[in-house]
Amino acid sequence: MVKKVVDAYATLRACIRSGNLGGQKSRRRVKAESKPIMFRREAAQPFDDRCLTWRLDTQTVSIWTTAGRMKDLRFTCSPDQLTTLRAHRQSESDLLLRDGMWFLVATCDVPEPEVFEPADWIGVDRGINNLATTSDLANYQGRRLQRYRRWHARKRAEFQSTRTKSANRRLKRRAREEARHTTHINHRIAKQIVAVAERTGRGIALEELHGIRDRVRPHRHQRATQSSWPFHQLEQHITYKARRAGVPVLLVDARYTSQMCPRCSHTSRANRPNRDTFSCRRCGLAGPADVVAAVNIRDRARRAWVFVTMPLPTAA
Template structure:
């Protein structure tokens, strides 16, 4: 399976200036190539190369490999745009958003990532140095740092391209690694059901609750601070805003990694598979009041699902995605379905048999039962080889619309 290992570059000021000039030149060239592709309606790699290769190489002083990667990057961007338009991720055909996306050429930001292959980039992992091509010549002694485990993965499994990325003045290389997968457990003894939510990020069918209240409080505080700084709009406020960029996203990403690691380790230890809900399109279906929308849209369930999926593939654990419809209204003991049984965000009381349980644990048990049935019918593991495109609506998860959102509001 493919994984991206991130290493941080530690260039000198002169090296950083050369890297910055390289990214700027490559992305300006990519924007020009994109304009040609749009005007000529040529978005295939080899055909577009015939139209743009020579001028892009000469005008922006690009090397042969860099010019080819610029053209390929442009074609890949148009392929992604086409897929998103087809999937409805950019609105319905004819809508304003759809027309804005499809009616003009793609523009690349100055700091957009640039792919490098082994002709443009060589690694000396033992010395923690790289030799990298730039428009100012080849930089042969650029230092980098990485975690010991990442470095070991890099040495053993690096294959293919690496992306040069600049974030907030810091430089990174994202190296593609082909990591071997463990043999898939095709005969799990049971499934570990996972109910995903906003108040409780993940609840397992074993009864373990991984609460998200602390993360939600931090998000509310960060959102309020951003609003105050944006209103103030002084140089000092802008500096503070820039410093806090992506801090919330990094924190949420770290929490999701820890949850995914714990869930997969527990499933592997007990020889079980993992059952997840297919929540694709949930944001498009849910209707909430304005104060609750930011909370819903900051809910990173898709990222957590991806992390669980790729860690499960690496560990050989089967993953099954089930229809989430009515999992929060169905009694895990008797199967009775009733909206009134969901008394609150945290409490489930069956109106038929009187069974009482934590609402999220009850939902996770229903998810586990559906995964068992799917597996019995011959379903296969749905852990994707690559991160999937965001899909349009699957089943409906009713419990998110009101109780979860209210309990995750700033009043908590």
Template sequence: MGNVWWLVVRVRTFAFMKLVVRVKLLPTPEQAAALEATLHACNEAATWVADVAFEAKAMKPLDLRKHTYQQIKTRWQLGAQAAQHTIKKTCDAYTTLRANLRNGNYGKPGSTRYEKAAGKPIGFRPDAAQPYDDRMLSWQHEQRTVSIWTASGRMKHVAFTGEAEQLVTVAEHRQGESDLLCRRGQWYLLVTCEIAEAEPDVHPVGFVGVDLGIVNIATTSTGTRHSGRRINRTRERDRKLRAKLQKKNTKSAKRRAKKHAGKEARRARDINHKISKCIVAEAGGTSHAL
């Protein structure tokens, strides 16, 4: 038997739902070079800020700003907004680290893994995501271009694309910051959207139990089963392919393995997402929901 979870579907008291939409940028080679230089500068600055925060034990935005703000602007030639976001990004990273340490995600205090995580400053990859607000990023939806701040100045007419439905969502519901991200040579903006939700007209009176397992990924207390046969078959096929490519160890095999990396996780996440939607829909359409 797997772990048992109880699904609770209830009338929401809030009026908005947050979504993150990934919009693909289509920069020219010159634009891509400017974006790359910008991410590298921001993340190099963030790594330095993290070192200062660790040494000075100043991990709140206001305290850390006193130690680093002017140096970021002078040394890396970042604008005021970029410098502020770099400091905030570092503070958020330390907040996440402390939460993981507190929740035991790095093992018990005193363990090798715990001490390794807690005993050194945080570092940022050169292409780690960087937040952008409306002062640094503007959208021209009809032209499907953005104007975006870079370390070498404002860059206009950067093309973007995406599914029509997603682009409509961005145009109508975008709120707050967007994150610039480079993944395997592709450029994206992760856009936060807030969508108003209609209040559901349901009057729940009970619960739906969900048993999580391996043979059956999920089985509800109403008798519905969601089989894990498909995902287990694909996992086995992926495992054999990885072993084959690792054994071959040629340039082409490494290139294929890199291209294939993450595919298994994305497939599993997609299947789990679809199953969870089915369970929520089932619960929401019966008198068992609460």
């Protein structure tokens, strides 16, 4: 606990020296310097190998506490997690209490393999109704997630109207449940996409969607849906899983991917008669709009990769 307090005040001093809290008389800096640093009762507690000992063969730990050392405390994890702990665990671990259960968060340093040269690319179009659609015609729908979120929104409105401490506790618990459910869905989608790319020796191409919420102004009844759209989390999951597998990931320009024909390159809003279908006004190519967008993303990745890997001209 002493080390945790020391690290907290060292971080505060570093922020003050670097100017992250403003000038000497700024409101943020005065507030930070005038109040002592407080820790939540259920905040995570860091332990190093002197205070917490792992015994992976018996799946037990020994923890040093203020009341003495507690030995032979059993922990549970999946076989894959146990293998990762044996091979890559580092010195520090965190102990935290969440929803009445104790968790140990171990730091693991997993080496990244070299990124291979892709034979081709898998284009991935991300959306709200379809969370992800690939150029291989794989479709990961988001209707069930939307229904789940609407149900949580109705329950959230009921608890907010109650305005009691019990209702606030249940609101926080439901918010964590909803976030865990969304994270689980994105993990499954990312795992399947990366597995296909690794098996076929291809890279993964994604749209560059950073800042899309600032560029797009949706209708009032669509604001809540777009603000909770987990596209960035899905990108993060795909990126880190691809790095562990050595699969290259490339971000391409997202403009007009769903309005451009991949055959004749004709681009027009009229090519999208409705949300789900694409029909080129020039050559007549038709199909699902998300699949067409994924194919355009794949084609842009092909051209971009050729440009990136092209050798620089040498001076005569």
